[in-house]
Structure formats: structure tokens, C-alpha cells
Amino acid sequence: MSEAAVASASSTRRPRLSFIDLSGTSRALLRGAVVVAVLVAVWYAAAIYARATGNASLTLKLPYPHDVLLDLFNKWSIYARASWETGSRAVIGFVIGTGVGLLLGIVMIQSRWIESAIVPYVLASQMIPLIALVPILRAILRDPDVVRFYICAYVTFFIVTIAVVRGLKNSAPVAVEMMGSLNASRWQTMRFLRFPAAVPYIFSGLRVAAPLSLIGALLVDFIGANSGLGYLLVASLTLGANAASTTLWSALVVTLVLGLVFTRFVAYLERRVSFWQPAYRAGATA
Amino acid sequence: MSWAHARRLASPQVVAPLLLGVLVIGAWQAGVFHSAFNLKPYTVPYPSAILAAIEDDGDHLLKHVAISLPAAVIGYLTGAGLGFLVATALVRFAPRLMTQVLPVISATNSLPIVALAPVVGLFVGYGLPVKVIVVAFMTTPVMVVYTVRGLMSVESEARELMASIESTPGQVYRFVQVPTAMPFIFTALKSMVVLALIGVIVTEAMRGFEGLGFVIADAMSGFDAALAWLALVTIAVMGIVSYLIVGLVERLVVPWDAASRAAG
Numbered sequence: 001m002s003e004a005a006v007a008s009a010s011s012t013r014r015p016r017l018s019f020i021d022l023s024g025t026s027r028a029l030l031r032g033a034v035v036v037a038v039l040v041a042v043w044y045a046a047a048i049y050a051r052a053t054g055n056a057s058l059t060l061k062l063p064y065p066h067d068v069l070l071d072l073f074n075k076w077s078i079y080a081r082a083s084w085e086t087g088s089r090a091v092i093g094f095v096i097g098t099g100v101g102l103l104l105g106i107v108m109i110q111s112r113w114i115e116s117a118i119v120p121y122v123l124a125s126q127m128i129p130l131i132a133l134v135p136i137l138r139a140i141l142r143d144p145d146v147v148r149f150y151i152c153a154y155v156t157f158f159i160v161t162i163a164v165v166r167g168l169k170n171s172a173p174v175a176v177e178m179m180g181s182l183n184a185s186r187w188q189t190m191r192f193l194r195f196p197a198a199v200p201y202i203f204s205g206l207r208v209a210a211p212l213s214l215i216g217a218l219l220v221d222f223i224g225a226n227s228g229l230g231y232l233l234v235a236s237l238t239l240g241a242n243a244a245s246t247t248l249w250s251a252l253v254v255t256l257v258l259g260l261v262f263t264r265f266v267a268y269l270e271r272r273v274s275f276w277q278p279a280y281r282a283g284a285t286a
Numbered sequence: 287m288s289w290a291h292a293r294r295l296a297s298p299q300v301v302a303p304l305l306l307g308v309l310v311i312g313a314w315q316a317g318v319f320h321s322a323f324n325l326k327p328y329t330v331p332y333p334s335a336i337l338a339a340i341e342d343d344g345d346h347l348l349k350h351v352a353i354s355l356p357a358a359v360i361g362y363l364t365g366a367g368l369g370f371l372v373a374t375a376l377v378r379f380a381p382r383l384m385t386q387v388l389p390v391i392s393a394t395n396s397l398p399i400v401a402l403a404p405v406v407g408l409f410v411g412y413g414l415p416v417k418v419i420v421v422a423f424m425t426t427p428v429m430v431v432y433t434v435r436g437l438m439s440v441e442s443e444a445r446e447l448m449a450s451i452e453s454t455p456g457q458v459y460r461f462v463q464v465p466t467a468m469p470f471i472f473t474a475l476k477s478m479v480v481l482a483l484i485g486v487i488v489t490e491a492m493r494g495f496e497g498l499g500f501v502i503a504d505a506m507s508g509f510d511a512a513l514a515w516l517a518l519v520t521i522a523v524m525g526i527v528s529y530l531i532v533g534l535v536e537r538l539v540v541p542w543d544a545a546s547r548a549a550g
Binding site: 028031034035061112113114116117118119120121124126127128129131132133134135136138139140207210211214215218219222223229230233234236237245248249251252255256258259260262263264 | 298299302303305306307325329330386389390393395396397398400401402404405407408409479480483484487488491492493498499502503506507509511514515517518521522525526528529
């Protein structure tokens with residue numbers, strides 16, 4: 001949102017390139033393509049340099065991008081299954097966490113006592129890397145899938161709760177007064193005023209929570225699980241000899257793409273759910 | 287005055303969280319959670335056991351703090367410095383490039399950057415450097431995005447005033463843009479604290495033989511739950527204290543904003 005503000009602020013000063021007037025989406029796609037092209041070029045340059053030095057171990061550690069692509073193509077079923085194992089758990093945990101966070105947030109704003117009892121802990125949890133809980137949860141719950149659900153839900157619900165409380169309390173006082181003058185019930189005020197006003201806050205929380213829940217699931221893979229993308233990453237370091245570094249790079253690429261898709265999907269949902277927001281209505285290119 | 291002071295202490299803001307904390311810890315010590323969720327003391331120790339662990343493992347733990355903390359701090363400062371430099375370079379010298387690059391940089395926030403840790407470790411090993419690099423990777427984009435936002439949010443009146451007194455771009459940057467950006471920069475610095483700790487802990491828990499992340503993973507697999515929980519509490523304290531320190535520095539550096547925020 002604010003990046004868009006920054007972008008538009010600076011674009012007013014520069015002359016428009018009128019001959020290629022791209023729409024927002026195609027401009028974003030073009031930008032993505034340029035980024036990928038630059039990354040691949042840098043990667044090729046580094047790989048060629050590694051081979052030029054004649055350093056065998058460096059050559060082994062840094063495969064060509066096309067090697068990785070080939071590896072992804074040949075062993076796609078492995079990567080697809082690992083992505084599913086990590087990604088689906090992260091999404092389910094994320095959804096559970098969102099639900100719990102919404103409920104808790106709504107409960108919290110009903111009473112000053114409940115709110116002031118819980119808020120300091122919720123805030124403190126923002127400053128604590130909850131990810132450190134993974135090894136402990138792993139010992140308590142045993143099943144890696146259950147740990148993934150828990151940790152993803154846990155990370156999400158804290159962030160969502162804060163966002164909900166902030167959003168629900170942030171309705172314009174004038175609007176609240178108007179609802180009062182219309183004799184609106186508590187529920188009606190919630191339904192028609194407070195909740196819609198909170199939606200942008202909730203989504204900005206969700207955009208923060210999405211990559212964190214994926215990190216949580218990855219960390220479960222890293223330590224103790226024997227499935228998922230994180231496991232592929234670590235296992236390729238310890239188990240394999242030659243082909244392993246290609247697996248490592250492939251798994252890395254898949255993980256990064258998964259993270260991007262997940263967060264983009266949340267952003268897409270936001271556009272669909274809260275389409276009335278000025279940032280979207282004006283046809284902004286966020 | 288003391289009466290008002292006492293009244294404030296008795297307000298829900300102070301009493302309610304303390305009450306909840308005491309209740310939860312008391313119930314935990316009394317074994318309520320253990321019987322309700324069928325938890326075992328060797329995975330979830332009682333608070334008294336965690337306290338007792340300070341005496342047994344305190345020194346051991348401090349040694350690992352001395353490994354994790356510098357990694358987090360160096361990575362954090364690297365990320366902050368690098369982010370600030372990149373943001374400055376973009377805003378001052380390449381504003382056109384910036385509009386294209388900024389969305390890309392902010393998109394990296396949505397990537398699970400910690401997945402880079404094994405790849406970085408492949409090249410530099412599993413000592414201090416891998417943690418510093420991972421933390422810097424995680425924190426730099428946050429700093430860039432917020433600093434750019436801050437440097438760009440100068441009011442046009444201020445710009446016009448500076449132009450009318452024939453100030454150079456360098457002067458505008460120093461006397462107008464940087465002070466304007468300060469609150470934004472501190473927002474970034476605050477959210478980077480937890481990212482730095484996450485980066486260090488994940489890297490340590492994944493591979494390596496030292497640091498708090500390793501202690502938690504290792505202690506849990508050796509059923510030394512009290513030590514693992516103590517390490518968890520230590521990390522929590524580190525996170526909160528670092529956050530408070532950043533907040534304190536913010537009060538000193540940008541008193542005008544901190545005051546207005548407290549009032550609002």
C-alpha cells in the first residue's frame with residue numbers, strides 16, 4: 001500500500017513513457033521476469049566463474065541453473081510431494097490460526113479487563129521468536145504434522161489477534177456515533193462498521209504471518225521430521241555427495257517460490273475481500 | 287500524588303496481566319496443565335524445575351548466549367546499515383530505478399529467507415558468518431522499504447522552503463529527509479529484532495554445535511527439558527530486552543515522535 005504511495009509520488013515527477021502504457025498486472029509480470037532474468041544471469045556468471053577457477057569443490061557446490069531446472073523436471077514428483085507436505089500443513093495451520101485469532105480478538109474487545117490482561121502477553125510474543133518453540137513442541141507432540149499445524153497456527157494467531165483488536169477499535173468515532181444515533185445494536189455495529197473497518201488491518205497481519213508460518217513448517221522439517229522441503233534441504237547436505245548440492249538448490253528454489261505464491265495468494269484474497277479499499281478502487285498498481 | 291500513583295497501579299492495565307500471569311504459572315506449577323493435556327514433566331517441566339535449572343546450567347547457557355547474541359547483533363547491524371545505504375542510494379541517486387526495484391525488495395519480505403541458510407552454510411561453514419549473512423538477508427529488505435518510505439514522506443512545504451533558501455540536495459537530505467525518516471527507521475529497527483533472533487535460532491537449530499538454537503534442540507532430544515525451557519525463557523528475555531533498548535534509543539533520538547505517539 002505504502003510502496004504504491006511511494007511509487008505514485010515519484011511517478012508524478014517523471015514524464016510518462018506513453019508508448020508502452022502497461023497496465024498494473026502486466027507491469028508487475030514484466031518486473032518479475034526482469035528480476036528472474038537478472039538472478040539467472042548472476043547465477044550463470046558465478047557458476048562459470050567457479051568452473052574457471054578450477055576449484056572442484058566450488059564447482060560441485062554451485063551447479064548451473066539449467067542443471068537445477070533439469071533436476072526439478074526429472075524429480076518433480078519428489079519436490080511436489082515435499083512441497084505438499086510442508087505447504088499444505090503451513091496453510092492449514094495458518095487457517096486455524098486465523099480463525100482462533102479472529103475469535104480471540106473479538107472476545108478481547110468486549111471487555112476492558114480481558115483485553116488488558118491479554119494484550120501485554122500478545123505484544124511480548126511479538127518480540128519473542130516463537131519459532132524457538134519448535135523443538136519443544138516436537139518433543140511434546142511427536143507427530144511432525146501435528147507440530148506443523150500447531151506452530152503455524154500459533155505464529156498466525158498472535159499476529160491476527162493484534163491486528164483484529166487494532167482494527168476493531170479503529171473505527172472513526174463519527175461513524176460509531178452515527179451507528180448509535182441509528183439505534184444500531186452492538187452486533188449491527190460490529191457487522192456493518194467495526195468488522196469492515198478492521199479487514200485491512202487483518203490482512204496486513206496475514207501478509208506478515210504467511211511467510212512466518214511457512215518458516216515454522218520448514219523448521220519442523222529441519223529438525224526431526226523426515227519429510228517436507230526443509231528435510232530435503234538438510235538431507236541433501238548430510239546424505240548425498242555429488243548430486244546433493246543440485247537437490248539443495250532445487251529445494252531452495254521451490255521453497256522460495258512457495259513462499260512467494262503463498263503471500264501473493266493472501267494479497268489476492270485481500271483484493272477480493274476488501275475490494276472497496278481506496279487503494280484498489282483507484283486502480284492503483286500495488 | 288501518591289494516591290494517584292496507587293490508583294494507577296490498581297488499574298486493570300497493571301493488575302489484569304499480573305493476575306493472569308500468576309494464575310497461569312500457579313496452575314502450571316500445580317500440575318493443572320499436565321493432567322489436563324496429559325503432559326509429561328520430561329517434556330514440559332514445572333516452573334520450579336526451570337528455576338532450578340538456572341543454578342545447574344546457568345553458566346553453560348551463558349556460554350551459548352555469548353555465541354548467539356553477537357551473531358544476532360552483528361547481522362542486525364549489518365542489515366540496518368546496508369538497508370539504510372541502499373535506501374539512501376536509491377532515493378538520492380536513482381529515483382527512477384527505485385520505483386522498479388522497491389516492489390521487488392518488499393516482495394522478499396514474503397520469502398522464507400531462512401531456507402537460504404543451508405546454501406550459505408555450504409559455502410561458509412556453520413560458524414558465525416552463516417548466521418550473520420542469514421540475519422542480514424532477513425533484515426536488510428525491511429530496512430530498505432521503511433527507510434525509502436520515510437525519506438520520501440517529506441512534506442512539499444518543507445521541500446519548497448528548502449528550495450527557496452537554495453539548499454543543495456545534500457542539505458535537504460541531511461536536514462529534512464533523514465529526520466523525517468527517523469520514525470520509519472525505528473519502526474523497521476523494532477520489527478528487525480525478532481527477525482534477527484529467528485534467523486540465528488533457526489540456523490543453529492538446523493545445524494551446528496553451539497548457540498541457543500542448538501541448546502534447545504539438543505536438550506529436547508536428550509530429555510533435559512528444564513534446560514530447553516530455560517533457553518526458551520532466555521531467548522524471550524533477549525527479544526524483549528532488545529526491543530526495549532531500541533525503544534529507548536528511539537526516545538533519545540526522536541523525542542518529538544515518541545512524545546506524540548505516547549500522547550496519541
